[in-house]
Amino acid sequence: MSKNKLKTEKPESKKPKAPAPNPDVLKKDKEPEVKVKELVKDERTHKVMGVFFLLLSVYCFIAFTSYLFTWEDDQDKVFRYSTKELLIGDVKVDNLLGRLGAYVSHNFFYNGVGIAAYLFCYFFFIIGVNFIVGRRVFRVWRNVKYIIFGLLFISMSMAFVANGADFPWGGALGNALDKWTSGFVGKTGTALLLLVAGFSWLIWKFNFNFKWPEKKVKPPKPAPVAPVVATSPVPATPAANMQATAPVPEPARGNSLKGNVSMAPQLQEEEEEVEEIPMQLIEKEVEPVMPAHVPYMPPVAPTPPPQPPVAKMPAPPEPEMIEEEEEEEEDPGPLLYVEEVLEEAPAPPKKRNQPEEVAFEIKETFKDEEDDTEELATVRPTVPVDPYDPSLDLRDYRYPGLDLLENHNADKIIVQDTGELEKNKNQIIDTLKNYDISIQKISATVGPTVTLYEIVPAAGVRISRIKNLEDDIALSLSALGIRIIAPIPGKGTIGIEVPNVKKSIVSLKNLLASEKFQSSTMDLPIALGKKIDNENFIADLAKMPHLLMAGATGQGKSVGINTLLVSLLYKKHPSQLKFVLVDPKKVELSLYKLIEKHFLAKLPGEDDAIITDTKKVIHTLNALCIEMDLRYDLLKEAGTRNIREYNAKFTQRRLNPQKGHRYLPFIVLVVDEFADLIMTAGKEVEMPIARLAQLARAVGIHLIIATQRPSVNIITGTIKANFPARVAFKVSSKIDSRTILDIGGAEQLIGQGDMLVSFNGELVRLQCAFVDTPEVESVAEFIGHQKGYPDAFLLPEYVDDKDTDGKELSLADRDPLFEEAAQVIVQNQQGSTSLLQRRMKLGYNRAGRLMDQLEAAGIVGPNMGSKARDVLVKTESELQEILNDLL
């Protein structure tokens, strides 16, 4: 209080001495309130703890070991002096670590657990390592159980064996246990009890095989695992691990399995530590059991044949990627694991039609093994495991900071001239009076671009009258950009929006810094702008679910698109979101090229991720349709209804990547100039866009389509019907406004980001948040300079029918997957295109073409509409003959 007073009372002359108020500095001063909670969670605190425990472990170890040699003399002194005298006084002891060392060791050995005290060193060591590394390298609870057992068992058995020795082998605990048990069951009973306990532990831990030797006759296992592991980029599933750990009898050691099998005994010895250590995998200690930390590999890319049809994300199978990851030393576990096994088991490439069989086999093994060891139980799907984290591949990714953005002097709404407000108010009242409309009340809300005058008409005045007089009133008020809202929905008042003489910019930075945005849990939050009442308008693109944007040239459309993209970049990790950018004007979106390896998607084989060529746009849109279909298949197989449920299930590791499951990032398609595309490609563009708009929402594909020319031949009925959310910047005519919004009004906007948003059945006037090109550039640079994926996110391959017209039935030009497709069809005896799509992860078009080629080769019969085709070849040998003939 007094401070405030002093401040206000300061004489004018002293003012210049005060430092200029700088909001950033003020903010910073407030920040350093250190919260205990944060301190406890802080990584550095953990590291300090880690160092402490490691040193404690070393300290105890040295003290204990020294005690073994000095205990006789030191014990004397510990007994003779009180604790205080011993620790504070200057008693001379022999222990290497001085009086404290002697005191601690004595208590651990003599008053404690005897030689078993070394287990404490081990305990401090594992705690220290876990803290330093920052994750559960050692499983603490499991170790605590073993340590407790060890303390009891070792101290008691040492006391039992060394009964009467001077050295406290079993410590006070061992002696007490031994004494009590010997009294209870006698010496022999105690010995038996100790043997039972000892053997039980050994059996539990090593699960010895007591079977008679005839076990050896078990037939050699075919080596189904090796192909899977060696060629599939998705080996790191629990199931696959199970297979690898399965005790394989001698004869089963085929070449391809050698690496894994030879590991088995070692594994068993180390199981409790190894089980959860992805790091060990990096260190190339081949470790097949890695359930909890090895995520399912998200992207399943197909094996060697070129042009992977399935979109893949952290794109693991390319060797460069593996190398790149390896260089890094830190794990992203699964990739290294892949490489690891590739080295260990260079098995022949897996045939595409095999995975189903292999998966089945793995399941079997899984069942066999699950009762045997505790470790295996941890990979049962029912037992909760660490959720898969899709961001692990780019775990060091840093989100762009707000400091990259500008304020544009938009901190405050420019205070409107009260004279202007008064003048406008009087003019409104007078004008309405001229039309015999009297007013009960009038209020004004000053927004960034316009001021809303809200009128409560006198009783008995019909709103429709005011509405009919809209144009006259606007004319009388002789101000540009007036928009009358009669009535304001949900209020029963009439709104008149009058442009401000002084406008204020709404900076995107302010919107992104707002609590509403920061704490939003929306899937795809976009900070669009500010409403008239200065409320921030933040919406979820995923709920919109697609956005149509129109506006005459120079009215703020490009800024609007940047606003949307930058908002998403501030909230999403590269693993969660991919953009498909279509920019026929070639310049508008080129800034985003920098983030290609983080956030962009492209067609396989394309150099440029930003699509400018109409033909490629058509390919890309069709590829997106294929991606959509594939995602629907995945959702269906997973028994989920939308991407949220699906990804939740995937991260809970309830979906098997070997069956093609992968983490699905959201895909946002942005088309900057839709009119150009429709003019050049018409239906070819309209159809896939309409299809995506109709169906893609549930699978996380969302569209933002912008156009300068919102005429009916561009924004057709089909398009409009599927874009419920629409944004209009200023347009040149009422007709355009109707085309885009189904209502006039956009022609009266005042430009520079003034916009109307039609969403959820409401029409809201907003001032679009402003982000300038240099800001976008610095955000893109910030992201682009960080480590990204080896390539952009690859969309499924799309082959244009036209490109292959006339050729497709020619066997010489048959698809490289022809042979494989034939095998799938013959093995399953089912001539269905969707079978090919599912098994070979192909788009509909390619699978359809393959089917035609199979027909031409006489392997399947003709198309029978919705029914599967007849399979004319019944056995694989018959098929082989046909294939040989075709060569």
Ligand SMILES: Nc1ncnc2c1ncn2[C@@H]1O[C@H](COP(=O)(O)OP(=O)(O)OP(=O)(O)O)[C@@H](O)[C@H]1O
């Ligand atoms: N939200 C905004 N706030 C303030 N000024 C804006 C805003 N949006 C746009 N402007 C101003 O309007 C100018 C034109 O905007 P923009 O480039 O986005 O127009 P456009 O509709 O994309 O034009 P074109 O279709 O020709 O590319 C900008 O350079 C900027 O000065």
